[in-house]
Amino acid sequence: MPDTFQLEIVTPEKLVVKDVAGEMQIPGKNGYLGILPGHAPLITEVAVGEISYRNNGYTHHLAVAWGFAEVLPDNVTILAETAERPEDIDVQRAEKAKERAEQLLKSGNTETDYARANSALQRAQTRLQVATEKGK
């Protein structure tokens, strides 16, 4: 059995990652999934969260927001609405977005779209989290 698999992460704007990985974690809609080479074929929705994969002893992190993953024994492909590497994340913007979302949620305004604000908050938090993992 091979000890690596091909990994591709694609967004509507570009191909973000095309790499080889030895193991990875995907934020599935029903919880995080750990993927090793030779995984059974699987299709899942990807929630807001952090993707990490190991390659030659080096761990890479990406922040993703909504996506879709196909896992095959030697190949993992992820379609993500956004996927950002730590160095691409605009920390200030994420912080502002977080504040705004928190305010919206706290305001108790009945017109607030809670689901929307909540997911905005989650996205911002994930981005901030991933940004701190730069270069680890």
Added chain:
Amino acid sequence: MANVLDIRRRIRSVINTRQITKAMKMVSAAKLRRAQERALAARPYAQMLTSVLKSLVSRAEIYDPQTGEPRHPLLAQRQENNILLIVVTGDKGLAGAFNTNILKAGTRFLDSKTGKNVDIEAIGRKGRDFLRRRFPLVPKDVEQRTAEDLQHPEAAQPHERSRSRERAGAVQIVGEHVGVLSKLEFSQASDLAESVIKRYSEGEIDSVYLVHNEFKSVIAQRLVVEQILPIEQIGAAAVRQAEELSQKEREQAIKAAQSAGVGMRRTDRSVDAEAARFGSAPVDYIYEQPPSELFNALLPKYVGIQIFHALLESVAAEHAARMTAMEAATNNATDMIDSLTLAMNRVRQAKITKEIIEIVSGAAAQ
């Protein structure tokens, strides 16, 4: 006859104009190249999404096995009374007939749907200005979004729409998006798709069409009216009206592209073929969520990517049109300089001749 100085001044002004149009052509060519790359970069995602949806159609029994009726509302055809038309034009002019042609096609579409209510979403300043003049009655709560709002998409609350709102007329503008094309992001297209889908599923509109300039390459472009909703068939565009480039336009486009060094090849198909395998390998997948649930989550994304694609292609087409127009303008300026130079030389020669005659006849009279 004009004097030499006037003509010389005129020539200088035309030379300046030519310099500007030439620079504009090169800028458009560079922008076109970038736009083409972006459109290309968006292809794998679109292809993968399409292929996984196709494979889910059979697994999730989206179509009722007995009646063949689709079970998802975005696929179901219904009586068409209220239509939404998305018109994609450019924000700027000086692009030849680019904007005019799109608006003409849009008007023709509207004519073919007389008697029905049509809502219009205008993307691009040129289209908005035209449609505003033509359909001045605008309902009060028109969603006006500027680039500023779009910088904070997370915070923007979707506008609440009251369905009982009175119509301003059979044709009305319901949304305007100006200044989004220069910094196009997927989130903008997906926000629009979300709001369109919401209106569609609430029954406010029965079908959605998109007028835009399709752009595969400089020589393969056409003006299309495409049906976005209900989705007729996944992976195939439901084109309702299409207009190819005329032979003359094509020749001009080729010339402009050659002189500006823009490639005319169609995009590489092998990328598409690889992407098309996504999610449809001949194995039994474990579905983390039931296939029908996955399908429901993916279908709106499909609408979003279709709109995104249309916008990307439209941007590329706009730059191509501007490049061609500027190439023509540069050539015209060159012709004009030539004929003006000729006229100037004639005038100068005539003046010299006249002076000689005067001297000679003056000498002869003595």
